[in-house]
Amino acid sequence: MQYLAMDTNDIRTNLATEQYLMNSDKMTPPFMLFYIEDPCIIVGRNQNTLEEINKQYCEEHNITVTRRLSGGGAMYQDRGNMCFSFIVPANDSQFGDFKKLVQPVVDALHRMGVTGATVTGRNDIVVDGKKFSGNAMYTRDGRTFCHGTLMYDVDTSAVADALHVPEDKIKSKGIKSVRSRVTNIKPYLKPEYQNLTMEQFRDELIKQIWNVDTLAEAQKNEYHLTDEDRREIQKIGDELYYNWDWVYGKSPEFTDKKRRHFTGGTIDARFFVKAGQIKDVKIYGDFFGTAEVTDLEDALRNQPYTMEAMRTVLSKFDLTKYFVGIDPQEVVQLLVG
Template structure:
């Protein structure tokens, strides 16, 4: 396994637009003979899932007043808050056809490291959350591209929980499905649960402890490392300009739709917005925090122009591999949601 630092000219980068660009570059362009692990710490920011509607996930007023960056990632899942008290980890490896949506494979090494540091209650619960006493300290997501995949997540060591509460706008039925009343009651930091010897640790020192555990070494000098070159940075900058630092990619258009429906399924929240003209679907957008391999635009295109009735919607969906695009959800459930 190779460890990649997000350093440029000897300076660590905390800009989420650049850090997410590095991650995508490593996934698509750097094909090593071993997996890659990449860590980064971002300034105040919200990272939204690929298929989410930014305007409905983010408290825009809070973001603008507090200079919080908003960046869209290439993986599914929900929006997460980053600050200097959050360590973000990323594993990049070959897509073996069995690991996508298998969050345990990639989070267990992190959980084991936390157990070694005294966080005995850390565990993977539900679909993709790491929890302590039923409070979330890590959200995880996945993305696959050209036979390779990334599994990444957050680790709230010492985050500003008030900022998390102020910046995000979780769906009401998402909170209800977890039996909780607020974001504040749902999340926790890791630091209070660490052994006494780690109570004064900062995020960078925390990262070092995780690294030593992952590589099973006692010194950072013994960690196998790849250093980004000038050629790497040139491509990373191009990608950031096109995507992660681009307003249209991060926010996109949010047109007004006539019909809006949202439901919570086992695969996550699915939200549908559509316009119907003369009995046909003239425009449709599908949002959500589900994890799909394919582009959700393929599903939208299949549904656009068809008659707005249950039979036509079902026939259109049956021509697609819904598991590939959304996950294990029944066609009838989607038909009921849309119609």
């Protein structure tokens, strides 16, 4: 299995690199990517960016904000955090099976001393009931990537100040605040791993995953970007991750809001209704899916804003592809209720 250790700390370029390598034939799945970021927030594909972040705090503290291709919730990262990605053939994994994909990382952490690390909920890795890793998944054209975070020595106060975590999400987890929900793994590691730079921590993790004694042995499997790769990555970055419209988009005016937090994620639907007709609709949330919710939005647009009409439209779709882990009947009940 090959890997790439990113040489940039800009989340936008790193996400563009991930997308490029997933869609090219430069590396054969399965392979892994590792990257370390300057302070940033990455919102999920279907989230309303301005409602997820403290925009003033982000601007004052030079926190980069961007949007990823995968679903899930917003994540704060800084130089005390390490990201990893697995890119695998889609038929090698069931979409949403985070435990299977991140198991090599969990096993490596166990060997490094974090023996209590477990995958829990739909996409978290925790120790002592506190989250130190969030993961998201995306699948297209026969390939799936699962990317996650590892909080080694993150400024946890910045996590709380930079993000707006909805109250219903906090309550659903039975906790009082985002600060009480997260932790760094540094104090759980064996003593020899507790005073590393992030680059050293990354390299130690690589050695554990590849089961080798020296980094030089693992580097036999390392991929290095070419000039051609970098040009293509820049194009993707300019089109998406550096693009204001992609990151923030335009939130439609709405006259009705329907929101509910499910075990499989939050759905927050906004409808702009005029003269009894749906003129615009936007479905936000931190849910995961293998299909684009824009399909549903397009189908509902210009339909009568009635239960019967909306049920008829939604009955034409396999909603399990759009909201993985959420009962389709409950989705319909929320949207048409």
